[in-house]
Amino acid sequence: MFDMSEILKEQFQKIITIEPADFEYILGHFTYKKFKKHQFLVQEGQQVTFDYFLISGCVKSYYTDENGKMHILLFALRDWWITDYEAYYYQKRAIVNIDCLEDTEVLCLSNDNREKLCQEFHQVEHFFRRKTNRRNVALQNRILSLLSSNAKQRYEKFLLEYPSLAQRLPKHILASYLGVTRETLSRLYVQK
Amino acid sequence: MFDMSEILKEQFQKIITIEPADFEYILGHFTYKKFKKHQFLVQEGQQVTFDYFLISGCVKSYYTDENGKMHILLFALRDWWITDYEAYYYQKRAIVNIDCLEDTEVLCLSNDNREKLCQEFHQVEHFFRRKTNRRNVALQNRILSLLSSNAKQRYEKFLLEYPSLAQRLPKHILASYLGVTRETLSRLYVQK
DNA sequence: AAAATAATGTGACGTAGATCAAAATTATTT
DNA sequence: AAATAATTTTGATCTACGTCACATTATTTT
Structure with a gap:
């Protein structure tokens, strides 16, 4: 694996310190894959x-x-982790689909390899705990915003938090993330 | 600390194995506290x-x-963990309140102690990673249900998932969790 | 570049759930 | 047990957002 492993290394190094040799070993537990737009990483029922x-x-x-x-x-996006975690952690069938909005390159980590690395390197376990903590906070905030704010407020918050993503996404996709129809989203930003 | 530590021990033992002596040591990093109904564990802004x-x-x-x-x-409830995690992990001010619906006993763990124990015991780090993974899945499912189902479906799902909690909670509190007003919740179950 | 497909916008109308107000019930405190 | 407070129900409206239908504009595909 070449240059792309830098992105992973950087993410590790923000949280833990690893010897180069250890990183190489760890990297060996990932596989590299390319997907084209519209291809699926995860399919419901699988x-x-x-x-x-x-x-x-x-x-x-x-x-x-x-x-x-x-x-x-x-x-x-680049540098983020994604899967159907319930299915991944607990060997269930996926209830979501994950597909590509653009051509996408990924590093894949099986759950077995994840557990293996977590056992072999306390630091890796630490890394994933930290990551999961972060994700937790993000999910909680999403719930909060779904409970307590209306479509417009959620849209504006999204624009503030993820301005570049907002540009990159088709509006009907963004609408679906925000929990409104594309018609409603369209009406939110044409006026005012 | 007496008998109540059993509940914590049991939870640990579902995920990891610990020597009795180690458990005692770990337990030493918790403090026991009692709260009366209406008292706050966490207050907004603090x-x-x-x-x-x-x-x-x-x-x-x-x-x-x-x-x-x-x-x-x-x-x-008994056996669950709770705090404002964003504030707790990242030393921010709380954005939520946490208060008691009933008289409540807790074991308190500071973030410093949590990190200390995670460093000292790989197993404890493992334990918390697992816990956080679980929480993640639960939060994700909550988002899913807020996005994709209506008030009635959410109510019925809650009844199925947490029948005993549903009985224990005042309806207006449950309504607020479900993301509807108490009036709407009341109308959901009087008819049909 | 034409044809096909996908994404976006706009109008007319419907509806789940909110809001406001007040009564009825239940729990807590004195 | 009376008084007070909290919770739940019910009715009459209101509204944010959904639905349906169709027109317009981009983007892919051939």
């Missing part, structure tokens, strides 16, 4: 073998309800 | 010193919006 660390591109994770309506749970 | 492991009782964590409306994020 097993989920990997957690994906994005090197480049953009993906969405979404749930399809009984009426066929899509609800977006998460996006991921 | 620092958050502890993560709380409930021994008995029941608490709610809620956010108060600009109109003074309360939005419940989480409950905790």
